[in-house]
Amino acid sequence: MKSVRVIARLDIKGPNLVKGIQFDGYRVLGTAEEFADLYYREGADELIYQDVVASLYRRNSLLEIIRRTAKKIFIPLTVAGGIRSIENIREILRAGADKVAINTAATENPNLISEAAKVFGSQCIVSSIEAFRKKDDKYEAWVDYGRQTTNLDAIEWAKQVESLGAGEILLTSINYDGMGKGYDLELIKKVSSSVNIPVIACGGAGKKDDFSQAVKEGNADAVAAASVFHYNYATPKDKPFMSYSEARLRMGEHIDSGNIDFLNHGYGRMRAITVEPASIKEVKLSMLESGIVVRSSDSYCEVKNV
Amino acid sequence: MSKVIILDYGLGNLFSVQRALEYIGVKAIITDDKEEIKRAEKIVIPGVGAFKEGMEQLKKRGLVPLIKEAADRGKSILGICLGMQLLMAKSQEHGEWQGLNLIGGSVLQLSSGKNDNKVKVPHIGWNCLIPSQCQLARNNNYWKGTILEGIDKESFMYFVHSFGVHTDKPEHTIAETHYGGNSFCSVVQKDNIMGCQFHPERSGSKGIEILKKFVSYSFNKVRV
Numbered sequence: 041m042k043s044v045r046v047i048a049r050l051d052i053k054g055p056n057l058v059k060g061i062q063f064d065g066y067r068v069l070g071t072a073e074e075f076a077d078l079y080y081r082e083g084a085d086e087l088i089y090q091d092v093v094a095s096l097y098r099r100n101s102l103l104e105i106i107r108r109t110a111k112k113i114f115i116p117l118t119v120a121g122g123i124r125s126i127e128n129i130r131e132i133l134r135a136g137a138d139k140v141a142i143n144t145a146a147t148e149n150p151n152l153i154s155e156a157a158k159v160f161g162s163q164c165i166v167s168s169i170e171a172f173r174k175k176d177d178k179y180e181a182w183v184d185y186g187r188q189t190t191n192l193d194a195i196e197w198a199k200q201v202e203s204l205g206a207g208e209i210l211l212t213s214i215n216y217d218g219m220g221k222g223y224d225l226e227l228i229k230k231v232s233s234s235v236n237i238p239v240i241a242c243g244g245a246g247k248k249d250d251f252s253q254a255v256k257e258g259n260a261d262a263v264a265a266a267s268v269f270h271y272n273y274a275t276p277k278d279k280p281f282m283s284y285s286e287a288r289l290r291m292g293e294h295i296d297s298g299n300i301d302f303l304n305h306g307y308g309r310m311r312a313i314t315v316e317p318a319s320i321k322e323v324k325l326s327m328l329e330s331g332i333v334v335r336s337s338d339s340y341c342e343v344k345n346v
Numbered sequence: 347m348s349k350v351i352i353l354d355y356g357l358g359n360l361f362s363v364q365r366a367l368e369y370i371g372v373k374a375i376i377t378d379d380k381e382e383i384k385r386a387e388k389i390v391i392p393g394v395g396a397f398k399e400g401m402e403q404l405k406k407r408g409l410v411p412l413i414k415e416a417a418d419r420g421k422s423i424l425g426i427c428l429g430m431q432l433l434m435a436k437s438q439e440h441g442e443w444q445g446l447n448l449i450g451g452s453v454l455q456l457s458s459g460k461n462d463n464k465v466k467v468p469h470i471g472w473n474c475l476i477p478s479q480c481q482l483a484r485n486n487n488y489w490k491g492t493i494l495e496g497i498d499k500e501s502f503m504y505f506v507h508s509f510g511v512h513t514d515k516p517e518h519t520i521a522e523t524h525y526g527g528n529s530f531c532s533v534v535q536k537d538n539i540m541g542c543q544f545h546p547e548r549s550g551s552k553g554i555e556i557l558k559k560f561v562s563y564s565f566n567k568v569r570v
Contacts, residue, residue, distance in 0.1 A: 041473060041474065041524055041525065042465050042471075042525065042526065043471055043472050043473060043502070044471075045471050045472065080550070083550075085471075085472055085504075110361075110362070110365055111365055111368070111369065112369065114362075114366055114369070114547060114548060114549070114550055114551070114553060114554055115504065115548060115549075115550055116504060116548050133359055134359075134361060136361065136362065136365065138359065138362070138548065161358075161394055161395055162468075163394065163468060163470065163506045164394075207468070207470070208470065236458075236466060237466070238466055238470055238471075261466065261470075261471070262471070335472040335502035336502065
């Protein structure tokens with residue numbers, strides 16, 4: 041049967057899980073590692089780690105987090121951000137990732153995709169396309185995590201990365217990111233009808249029912265979300281998944297490098313949340329109810345040593 | 347504890363299998379060293395990539411006779427993904443190639459199908475393990491004594507592949523999986539030789555359970 045993957049996307053800055061709106065205004069929500077562990081146990085089908093500042097510094101700084109989480113998380117992991125060379129990819133895969141997603145470097149040097157697909161296999165190479173919807177309703181591929189334009193038409197670029205050998209497309213709508221108004225169905229439909237490789241829809245999920253729409257109307261092969269999940273598990277009141285003490289918040293330079301206002305208020309008043317948070321189970325149930333096959337997420341059980 | 351090695355023949359990411367084994371307390375080394383392989387009690391053959399390249403690498407490193415000898419001596423062998431396909435007699439991946447021939451059967455391309463049954467190939471994602479006809483004929487004892495013992499039917503596992511295994515003898519297919527119009531063998535087992543088309547090291551806790559079964563069970567006497 042054909043099942044649809046539900047993917048938790050973690051935007052990471054230093055050791056922290058962050059989330060912004062339209063790729064801007066990051067708010068620190070906790071440590072990336074703890075959220076990753078939680079999503080694994082809650083039944084996420086896959087994880088995406090996006091280093092949000094990597095492209096700027098031209099390197100991916102997630103190796104340590106990848107290494108640590110790879111020891112206890114046994115679902116596919118895609119790593120994105122600042123990947124520029126075959127050597128970078130090798131390092132990231134060795135650290136424990138299964139796939140890398142490439143955006144900026146691929147637009148500068150499309151051969152990176154074909155070369156990487158040859159060395160590691162297409163199944164390892166995801167093309168990350170961050171599309172900005174312009175006033176004329178055309179989509180432009182942006183790079184450097186929403187900081188640079190390219191003049192590349194996102195739909196044409198999608199066709200090109202397929203022919204270069206990319207195995208999947210991680211398609212993110214910049215305009216819809218963090219807005220919680222639902223996925224950009226038109227964008228997803230345009231890309232998924234233009235290519236034969238799987239398309240992961242990302243950007244905009246604001247409530248559990250949005251996910252089915254991306255599949256039914258957009259024809260997405262996988263659905264990724266951040267805010268909907270993050271804010272669900274970050275809520276301390278009746279869902280005591282995360283508990284932060286003062287001591288654990290102190291992680292050196294990084295903790296002060298982002299907007300930690302939200303953490304400092306103990307997630308308390310959940311101000312300015314643009315989504316209706318939902319758990320991975322709730323999302324999957326909603327998808328099942330609308331006739332979409334998903335992997336049941338009650339399958340987690342502790343595995344003891346041999 | 348039995349000594350487990352992960353066969354290094356230059357293809358694919360071997361570390362995730364190693365980490366998954368480490369998680370259940372098994373220190374497996376990644377090696378192509380002949381002496382290490384001779385000393386091993388259990389051998390994992392992982393691998394991602396093309397069948398032809400896989401066989402060529404095994405031959406180049408002189409590993410084919412060692413694997414066959416290990417198989418004859420009743421050592422447990424687990425092939426994962428391409429590693430499973432290599433266990434078969436032959437493959438039709440871009441030509442026709444001879445495999446290790448530890449189990450009779452062939453490797454055929456998945457079809458993307460037509461109309462309502464249309465699916466994308468490669469098959470990437472989670473899919474179900476369904477007990478084969480032979481296993482279902484055992485009623486509630488399906489999968490008993492096999493590498494899948496204790497796993498619920500229709501458990502979801504993570505697949506990434508474009509080709510599927512079809513065994514000559516139906517009893518060697520322990521579980522099958524359906525994708526679009528395709529039906530292929532997702533778990534193969536002939537006594538001490540077994541394989542998974544999916545990645546147990548990437549299939550969450552149920553995948554880990556399968557690895558655990560592999561390292562802790564003695565399959566030598568098992569008749570399926």
